[in-house]
Structure formats: structure tokens, C-alpha cells
Amino acid sequence: DKHAAHERMNFDRLKAMHHKPMSQLLLTPKILRPSPEEHAVLTENLPLLAEFGFEAEDFGGGSLIVRQAPDYLPAEQIESALCEIAARLIATGTADPDAARDEVLHTMACKAAIKGGWTSDPAELRVLVDKVQSGEVRFCPHGRPVAVKLSKYQVEKMFKRA
Numbered sequence: 001d002k003h004a005a006h007e008r009m010n011f012d013r014l015k016a017m018h019h020k021p022m023s024q025l026l027l028t029p030k031i032l033r034p035s036p037e038e039h040a041v042l043t044e045n046l047p048l049l050a051e052f053g054f055e056a057e058d059f060g061g062g063s064l065i066v067r068q069a070p071d072y073l074p075a076e077q078i079e080s081a082l083c084e085i086a087a088r089l090i091a092t093g094t095a096d097p098d099a100a101r102d103e104v105l106h107t108m109a110c111k112a113a114i115k116g117g118w119t120s121d122p123a124e125l126r127v128l129v130d131k132v133q134s135g136e137v138r139f140c141p142h143g144r145p146v147a148v149k150l151s152k153y154q155v156e157k158m159f160k161r162a
Contacts, residue, residue: 001147002120003113004140005128010109011141014052015102022071023053030066030078031059038086039064045089048101052108054082072112081111106141 034042042049043058053070069078088103114120131137132147139145156162 005146007109007113007140008137014105023068024071032064041089
């Protein structure tokens with residue numbers, strides 16, 4: 001599962017980073033109108049969002065303005081990423097900053113991971129394959145396996161040859 005393997009690699013890389021990730025200044029700031037609950041949790045966690053490359057602020061009337069976003073996040077995914085981050089923060093609460101940070105990292109790692117149907121660079125895929133085959137990457141950040149091993153007997157049985 002190349003998406004799950006790439007998500008794990010992204011998560012591990014982001015978690016290891018202790019500096020602010022590269023961000024892109026948006027030519028046209030995005031104005032979001034999240035639900036009141038999402039707006040509240042996002043505005044309460046603006047410093048956490050800044051750690052991940054978002055520059056956002058309350059824009060009044062329940063709106064949020066985003067002026068800067070992580071460089072690996074396409075502009076059209078900013079709103080969905082922030083809504084997903086808000087949902088995770090609402091679900092986990094913010095009592096444990098490390099847990100909240102990990103929840104945001106899960107979202108960011110997923111948004112930046114290879115998606116089904118995308119054309120992938122062979123060199124990028126080679127890195128994924130090497131990490132999976134070496135055992136370095138075995139599970140996505142959510143705990144799903146990135147690969148399964150089938151015995152010859154199991155394959156034969158699937159094709160009614162056993």
C-alpha cells in the first residue's frame with residue numbers, strides 16, 4: 001500500500017522535525033467559514049497550526065483567514081486539511097499537546113502522501129519499496145499494515161490450485 005507507506009514516511013519525517021516546515025505565502029488568502037466548534041478549536045490552536053506552516057487568524061463573523069500554508073499542501077486542499085485537523089483536535093482534545101501535535105501530524109502526513117491514481121516517480125517508489133522491504137516501514141500512522149505476506153499455499157488456494 002504505497003499511500004500507507006508514504007504516509008508513515010511523512011509522519012516520521014514531520015515528527016522528527018524540530019524546525020518550522022517550509023511554507024508558501026498565498027497570493028490570495030483563503031477565507032474559511034468552518035462550523036462554530038471547528039472555528040473555536042482552530043483559533044485556540046493557532047500556535048500549533050503555525051508549527052506546521054499555517055499562518056491563520058480569526059477574520060470575524062466565525063471566519064478564519066489563511067495567509068500561508070505548508071509548501072507541500074496544494075491550495076485547494078487547505079480548507080479540507082484544516083477541517084480535518086479541527087475534527088481531530090475536537091475528538092482528542094488539547095489537554096496533551098504532544099497528542100494534539102501527533103493528530104495534526106497524522107493529517108498533514110496523509111494529505112502529503114501519494115494517492116491512488118497518481119503517477120509516481122520511479123525513484124520515489126524505489127525509496128518506498130526499500131523502506132518496506134527492510135522492515136523500516138511496516139504500518140501507517142493509524143496502525144494499518146503497509147504490506148502483507150502470503151505463502152505459496154495461500155496464493156495457490158486463492159486460485160483454486162491447492
